[in-house]
Amino acid sequence: MAAPFSYCIGGKFMLEKTAQIISSYDGLSLEILCVESENPKGIVQISHGMAENKERYLPLMEFFSEHGYTAVMHDHRGHGKSVRQQEDLGYFYNGKEKAIVEDLHQITLWIKEEYPNLPVYLLGHSMGTLVARNYIKKYDNEIKKLILTGPPCKNPAVDIGLLLAKIQKKIKGDKYRSKEIQKMAFGPFDKIFQGEPKSAWICSDREIVDKYNQSDLCGFTFTTDAFEGLFLLLKGAYSKKGWLLKNKELPVLFLGGEEDPCIGNGRKFVQEMQFLKQVGYKNVTGKIYPNMRHEILNEKGKETVYENILSYLEK
Secondary structure, eight states, rough: OOOOEEEEETTTEEEEEEEEEOOTTTTEEEEEEEEESOOSSEEEEEOOOOOOGGGGGHEEEEEEEHHTTTEEEOOOSSSSSSSSSSGGOOTTOOOOOHHHHHHHHHHHHHHHHTTTOEEEEEEEEEEEHHHHHHHHHHHHOOOEEEEEEEEEOOOOOOOOHHHHHHHHHHHHHHOOOHHHHHHHHHHHHHTTTTTTOTTTTGGHHHHHHHHHHHTSSOOOOHHHHHHHHHHHHHHTTTTTTSOSOTTTTTTEEEETTTTTSSSSSSSHHHHHHHHHHHTOOOOEEEEETTTTTTTTTTTTTHHHHHHHHHHTTTO
């Protein structure tokens, strides 16, 4: 574990540290970031989105720490510092959907060893919600509550995308960066916000978008291997197969921005919640925020979202 760095925000002590663990799936080194709180009452584990990194969540992690929760998250495989080399950003190391889900569970087990006897809450954003929803198929008994922000809606074209990813992977290799799939998946989102900078669909705050576009750790194009994993995650999240339902009472909260093309329209957002209810979960609720796009955790007015999540944790 790296040397910890302590500081205060609003008179509250917090300790920031990093750690590396080896994925039990395939031996890949995964980097973990922790922002600790003095005498924490719980742990919030975070599962980040596609083509970004854990450090983007530091403001949220510090908010949790300031309010008595230690925040823990790792870079998903193929993201941030969970790569064997920089060129592997956007590469899942042929782990498909299973490896990234098992990695998330392994971090939960690590949390329970490091911080015993504390409840663990899971928060996923965007692709991270797909990982989280596949996670709860097997491990819903490991967490106390689940929060999903910017959750991708069901996509009828997922099978076409998966087939294309598999064909390109076979012909061009697993590290081929598919501009074709990238355009198919995200072109419609960018089109909605024509006249604005690239990736404007993620957030209405120009500063956030500019930093995202300028970062080498954000916005990279997935490899065919990672797109295959992404589409399998999407299929798995909306498949009624494989749910063990060890904890049907698990509270699940869906949160989305009204102007987020990723969650679809309000009807599709409701269908996402209804799907988990149909699977068997009894405590599924949701909220949509007006005038917000995909990254409600970075949007103007994000403080309201933070406070809503905190209230949900403390219910």
